[in-house]
Amino acid sequence: MKIAITGGSGFVGQAVTDELVDHQHEVVILTRNPDKYENRPGITYVKWLTDDAHPQKDLEGTEVFINLAGESINSGRWTEDRKKRIINSRISSTQEVIELMKNLTDKPTCLINASAIGYYPSSTANTYTEASTEKAHDFLGETVQIWEKEASKAEHHHFRVVYTRFGIILGDDGGALPRMALPYKMFAGGTVLPGNQWMSWVHITDVARAIRFAAENEAVSGPVNVTAPTPLRMKEFGIILGSVLGRPHWIPVPPFALKLAMGEMSQLVLDGQKVLPSVLSENGFQFEYTELESALVNIYHSR
Template sequence: MNLLITGGTGFIGSQLIENLKAEGHSITVLSRSESKEKDGVRYVQWLHNNAKPEEELTPPDAVVNLAGVSINEGNWSEEHQKKIYESRMEATDELLRILEVLNGKPDVFVNASAIGIYPTSETHVYTENSPEIAHDFLGETVHEWEKKASKMKEFGTRVVYTRFGTVFGKGGGALPLIALPYKLFAGGPIGSGQQWISWVHVEDVARAISFVISTPSLEGPVNVTAPAPVRMSDLGKAIGSVTHRPHWLPVPGIAMKLALGKKSKLVLEGQHVLPEKLIESEFTFKYPAIRPALANILE
């Protein structure tokens, strides 16, 4: 299969490309760097002055749009929030423009998304059928991003919004921030400890994207979270157990807010989200439970 990917050099994109290469697919990545071929992957320049990627591309069978500034970076100042929002909108606009001028249209368009579209709650359980939308920065950004990606339906393309949970993996994601106090022997409950963490291993994220591409029945929102979310207190205990560090020193919410600003929302508030569509489609998670996932990453 001929696949076109944006955001292919990021945390999730790098894992996805390794998986797709192992499956034998032909991969083209839209990149800000000069066009080149490396390790069996073709890189085509875009979002750069005078770049005309449409002249170098053949119509793809599938597109995966992961482009955008990471929400795990920066301090979520107003300026940084603007970058998070605009990087997604501008990249998706340009991708839509490129696909519109190509002769053939993709069979499927997979757009990255996030469970941040759901309101935070300690009691509610969300699935893809939940109609609630969070009216905050993350919720509105995700909602607008999905709305923009939905324009691909006009080409007769199947559109999927992969709503990623809190992604754990080596060398990126949210886990380094959460695990750091444990490495310093100062780990403990963060905030109330009752907030839900709907996590997922980065390998399962990449596997889920491949699964979505090859499963024609999947469209619209697809939650990409492990089937067993955990509360923050239980996550902390698991991290302490795996790293052989104590879980004893509470971290007050106010301390996290002072240290991280608005980004503290990522660890102080959460949602209980289930991957109902993946489960019903018989997707098999490699890491369905938190302890084996943490052991793979932290040991």
């Protein structure tokens, strides 16, 4: 298939691109600065979101659009100005993608839009699947709900829409893991209190594989939780992380310290949800990494 990706140069986008090319798909990456990259077999870089961009002709024949574009939520404090940029970047990129899809002569069939398990409320007791109706009312929850609502407009034009609700993505080159591992590498790692909050994690390889699975399977639509089937409590997560790194797990981190350091963004670590990937499992998807230890061993000891 011919598949277009926005946000293709990011942490998730690079993994998805490699996964698709490895399975003989043709990838078009939409970017403001295509001249920064060299086309390589199976990958073409096309300009978009600039006044001189005319991507339509390069996108004819595209069957699936994967929208990963949006300002990172992990790269700085959530000031009011930054919150606006986080939301607006997601709305505008999604609107542009749907407009492109509508205007193609040879219509695509599917939009896969990024989202997050922050859609669900924080809880130490509840278990969430795609059938759960509870919604979070904090900044992250409202952001992903707005994003999914914008993406849902593609359904009005008869496109299949998939909302990939990512858990805590583990990889050595991006996501939350490098920050989480840093205290351990400095021999200062320990439980982020209270310690009973859930960590619904997923290996970056399985994120890329799940997105390819959704692209290739017409039966997959609507919300899709992209999390390993074995979420863990924060304390257990930290013990396993320290063990894999060969470091002690001993200095507890009080919530107020994280709130001072990270502000509202600390909710990414202090709050959590137990989320299960029911849609993927019911449709026959097999995770490569179902246990945290093997996932971390792959990340840190496979090179």
